Amino acid sequence: MNCIRAIVLGLVGVLSAAGSIAQSAPPAPPGAAAPGAPTFKQEELEQLAAPIALYPDALVAQILMASTYPLEVVEAARWSKANPKVKDKALEDAMQQQRWDPSVKSLTAFPPVLAMMNEKLDWMQKLGDAFLAQQKDLMAAVQRLRAKAHAAGNLKSGKEQTVTVDQQGGSTVYIVVPASPEVVYVPVYNPTVIYGPWPYPAYPPYYYYPPGPPPPVFWFSVGIIVGPALWGHCNWHGGSVNIHVNNYNRYNHTSINNPNWQHDATHRKGVQYRDTATQQRYGGGAKPGADTREAYRGRDAGGGQDPARGGGDKFGQPGGAENRAGSAGGLGGDRAGGGREAGAFEGVGRGSETRDFSNRGASSRASAGASRGGGGGSGRGGGGGRR
Secondary structure, three states: OHHHHHHHHHHHHHHHHHHHHHHHOOOOOOOOOOOOOOOOOHHHHHHHHOOOOOOOHHHHHHHHHHOOOHHHHHHHHHHHHHOOOOOHHHHHHHHOOOOOOHHHHHHHHOHHHHHHHHHOHHHHHHHHHHHHHOHHHHHHHHHHHHHHHHHOOOOOOOOOEEEEEEEEOOEEEEEEEEOEOOEEOOEEEOHHHHOOOOOOOOOOOOEEOOOOOOOOOEEEOOOEEOHHHOOEEEEOOOOEEEEOHHHHHHHHOOOOOOOEOOOOHHHHOOOOOOOHHHHHHHOOOOOOOHHHHHOOOOOOOOOOOOOOOOOOOOEEOOOOHHHHHHOOOOOOOHHHHOOOOOOOOOOOOOHHHOOOHHHHHHHHHHHHHHHHOOOOOOOOOOOOOOO
């Protein structure tokens, strides 16, 4: 009897201790995914990839890398807007003075791409989150979209690009490269048409049209002479991105020999990661100080209007005013997409204080303008292997 009593008392003690540990453990952040759990569904990944899936492979790779450093993209976009005449070798030299990640620096050679990423911050951050959490899944989504565009007769070779269909290991891979190695034509297209019938009504594709009259269904921008600024590479069969070492070294004035890309959390500048698994893998990165927070409260380094303002008319989901109104905090369709709604760069500095900074910056400028009667408006190489 005494033995049984001792066993029972021992089990009670173990259960009590376990309960105390459970109560003392910090609760999981709201909306955080369990470690290892998929963050984005297939339809969400295709929704996010739709605006860039038909870009040249190297540019896709560099956009995906840079999207993991959203605050630096904002800085680079503002710098690009303020320095539109700095090009070619002068631009390459100017980038040596910046502390951004190499992937962000490289996009200054593509001002329309930087403008797209800067105008729609929520989309950019979600793209980066998806890339960090589900790299292979996102790369596969790009290939599925290319297959749809190819089947619809909208992805083919021409004077601007060369499209190759590669069969390996029972899978088909669509490779897109510039027709001329150092001149890039960025495609502009309507994804609601270019991919054929869209199979996910609840997740209409994001898209971007530059300023000006609505373009045709598919067209190319003016050719951009980029030289070695195009150094990314997509390893489609491996589901990853890496680096063309020679071009990378030429553009960044470095001498790395590791072609593998690694995310560098120090360039994250305190932007929270979306899910628990990614947070545990990379950590929070360097927390910004007051000067960093001030840089993103609607203040344009170029001295003009804040280029981080909305722009739902240019980039969002098809459907006119109703959808545009729904996208005031970011890209339209977040509610329809079923994902958690978070302001751009949630968690930077003091969290809610910096959330949706572009909208508040615009309001502040509007108030100031009214009162005055009008207003005037890298490190270690996260984009590359270890040096």
